[in-house]
Amino acid sequence: MQIYCSAFFCEFELEIEKIKKATIDPISQAKLVLQYIQIKLKELFKWLKKYIFNSVEDEIHFFKELKIKITSKYILYKKILEIELKSPSNSKKLKIKHYEKALDICYQFSKKDKEFYKYFRSGSSYNDHLYFIRNSDKEIINSDIILINFDKKLCTSHDLKLASIIANDILEIYLEEKIEQIKNSCNTKHPVVKSKLTWTGTKIEMVELIYSLYYQKMFNGGNTGIKEIAEEFSRAFNIQLDNSIYRCFTDIKNRPDPKGKFLNGLSENLDENINDEFD
Structure with missing residues (x-):
């Protein structure tokens, strides 16, 4: 064979x-x-x-x-x-x-x-x-x-x-x-103002965040596409996503459950830090 x-x-x-x-x-x-x-x-x-x-x-x-x-x-x-x-x-x-x-x-x-x-x-x-x-x-x-x-x-x-x-x-x-x-x-291209913030996490973590916000319809009542959101994040945090966002999302979908590994970590870290403030 x-x-x-x-x-x-x-x-x-x-x-x-x-x-x-x-x-x-x-x-x-x-x-x-x-x-x-x-x-x-x-x-x-x-x-x-x-x-x-x-x-x-x-x-x-x-x-x-x-x-x-x-x-x-x-x-x-x-x-x-x-x-x-x-x-x-x-x-x-x-x-x-x-x-x-x-x-x-x-x-x-x-x-x-x-x-x-x-x-x-x-x-x-x-x-x-x-x-x-x-x-x-x-x-x-x-x-x-x-x-x-x-x-x-x-x-x-x-x-x-x-x-x-x-x-x-x-x-x-x-x-x-x-x-x-x-x-x-x-679209007509406009001059881009360079952001002072730089994303230092991984690209796939950024994609996980973007898709979670997209599915939650957090921008313009859910009328904004993935690519448009990605472009805004790219400008805001100095990270180049382009069409790789779709391939990254395919990798996320192919993960064993839970899919939202990065988001789960954010939630746990937030809870820990909030609880520490009250200790």
């Missing part, structure tokens, strides 16, 4: 990067990527139908770690193609609303299967033998992505769900960057 899969997925990733560099148009790019993935999926499934795993651990590794590399991209680019085909062509304002609506759907994604979502985010493995081993008696939830989930010999009960979570994470970043690109093209 290791020899075949190493060569297969290495070639796959290289070819995807070539396609992405060959065209910057998102619709053309998505179509080319999907065409290529369809070919590679059929190739992978042909091998999988004949292959016998040496152990349960090998089978879990394949469906939990390897297969999702290709199926998550199929789901991702299928969604990108659908979003871009429906995107308004003229109005920047309507484009932003279109992407924001798609982004809101992404944010609601975690509510679909909370138990498995929490299982994955916490880095758990105690149910891997149930989720990532093929079993003809298990119910496999089919979706419109028939190519991925059409044969119980080729999928488990949860590998598509896992691929969907990963695709959703990347789609969030894609949409947030699209929105900010449009907003930045509309």
Whole structure:
């Protein structure tokens, strides 16, 4: 398995990067990527139908770690193609609303299967033998992505769900960057007054703080986007965030619970210092 899969997925990733560099148009790019993935999926499934795993651990590794590399991209680019085909062509304002609506759907994604979502985010493995081993008696939830989930010999009960979570994470970043690109093209740059305050914590701690304030709707009644808040924090505390804020937030979401490690530490430190004043 290791020899075949190493060569297969290495070639796959290289070819995807070539396609992405060959065209910057998102619709053309998505179509080319999907065409290529369809070919590679059929190739992978042909091998999988004949292959016998040496152990349960090998089978879990394949469906939990390897297969999702290709199926998550199929789901991702299928969604990108659908979003871009429906995107308004003229109005920047309507484009932003279109992407924001798609982004809101992404944010609601975690509510679909909370138990498995929490299982994955916490880095758990105690149910891997149930989720990532093929079993003809298990119910496999089919979706419109028939190519991925059409044969119980080729999928488990949860590998598509896992691929969907990963695709959703990347789609969030894609949409947030699209929105900010449009907003930045509309904004007039103003001279920046350098702040006297410099953030000396880590970037990911800053991101944790920003997202907590964003979800709490602490700025402009909740009508301010993440990127705008991040830009204000960048100016106020001399820290460069840019689009890395989305990648940092993905890292936060992938933490084992509790997610708000920095915020929990702030709360504990505040309580300790207040209590010390009364001792």
